[in-house]
Amino acid sequence: MNLKSETLSKIDEVITHYPVKRSAMLPLLHLIQEDVGYIPEEAMTWIAEKLELQPINVYEVVTFYPMFRRKPIGRRHIKVCRTLSCALLGGYKTCATFEQEFKTQRGEVSPDGEVTIEFVECLASCGTAPVVLIDDDLHEKVDVAKAKQLAAQIKEKAIRKVASSG
């Protein structure tokens, strides 16, 4: 495993939070996913060794929790709330707008590699429906117009990044 030294030290620290090492499972998976972008196979063996478990113990956890993924995704992760309160105020249209803007479908990486769009369940912000989580940031009252605006911002940022690195 090739992890940043910062990740490694966070891993060692978080294990001390629990009297039983196995409890550090979700924290370790989060830290590795933040570092690598997903949970590769070798990470599961690595965690198993670190926590003195069998790889299956890690695998069964990774496959249970929706937030962990075993494949890379787009550079930005767009999670649109699908559940009732958001749907009542147009959440499905919000999601379709993002899909159109990035010429992609839910669950896939967009052709430009920029985003992965997903439906998720209630994000506990139903009073400001429809809501969308883009990476770590919650966006509220995302109607079609706001979805277009957010998509434009993501695209613009991507272009600026290419320009500054080129």
Next chain:
Amino acid sequence: MSAPEQNRLIFQHIDESGYTNDLACYVRHGGYEILKKAVTRPPAELIDEVKKSGLRGRGGAGFPCGVKWGLVDRKSGKPIYLIVNADESEPGTFKDRYIIHQDPHQLLEGTMISCFANNVKQAYIYIRGEMPHGARILEKAIQEARDAGFVGQNILGTGYSCDIFVHRGAGAYICGEETGLIESLEGKRAYPRIKPPYFPAVLGLYQCPTIVNNVETLCHVKTIADIGGEAYSKIGTPGNTGTRIFCVSGHVQKPGYYEFEAGKITMGQLLYDVCGGPLPGRTFKAVIPGGSSAKILRFGERFKGKSRAGVEYDWGVEDVPMDFDSLAMIGTMGGSGGVIVMDDSVNMVEALANINAFYSHESCGQCTPCREGSLWMKKITSRMVHDGARPEDAGLLKSVADQIPGRTICAFGEACSWPTQSFLAKFDDEFKTYHEAKADDKPAEAVELI
């Protein structure tokens, strides 16, 4: 009758301009003074105050907090753990989010008082994975509180020590169920445990006695330690003490969170006077009063009966007082306080299809009736919407839903079947005629729900 004033005990500082989530601001507003006093009192006295207060859990079940604390096994010699349930994932519920983001020290103070009262040496805050900022805010707040001597070693020089760590979930609703949460915190799949024998108060985290309380519940404990159980019990109504935070979403003019004394406001006052009524040109059709698992109410239906105290009632949906007992009397529940409103643009088959998709996605899969039942309820309702409904679908749905409750390990079994059962009971006509419905019958405002 117009609505009473809000009584913001817990949301006192939410959205207050200039109020920030750091320790200095909290202390400026009198923060941690209650903890300072609490740690000078005998712990048993604090538990008594909570018992006297009548406080009922705000996570969904409404179980008396003092009774829960009284069940903790204190003789085993094992350490006692406290877990703050910050998984907030019942659809329609959005109150803990604001406490965590805007007033985290209120939660920490309530947590530390509860830990001291129960001789807890280690607490965890289990926060849902989709609140990364919330987790960071809590971590920072804990560090500030540690540095100031409110959390950690030798709290306020009393010799009492207790630390708090934040533990992030990873997108599974079932982690909100307390025994699923415990399994998850142990690093496993969140498979709820069977009760008996696995009552958290006896065999919880690491098989040790464990208290699991909701974020809001622990904030109420802080208030109780401040004003005393007796005084707290006078807020609200007997049996439903204190304030309740209602999270109103869906088809109202002013969705949002509102804190009122329990039982002192009716559904009608809440939806019309406080939330501004239905959207222009529409009328209310249905409301789910306590998170998506609660049974739906149909505007226009009437509820008649006698309360436990022998008082006769004859209520429309608008007349129902918003408290645990009144909502239970009319066959639904106050649950987590999530009030989801639907107007007459909504087709009930489609709304149910949306809810069923949630439950089939979230079933942990341990129990056959829940895993298969939630999946088939979803498949049937989705097929009704997308691939043609049949006259016999209503009966089929009912037979699936009726075979789940009472046959599962955890209360998710009830939670996933109640929507189907209640939608069918209240809107039978819509289910029976859905196969005849035409697309152009739909109002212009109708949106895709599945």
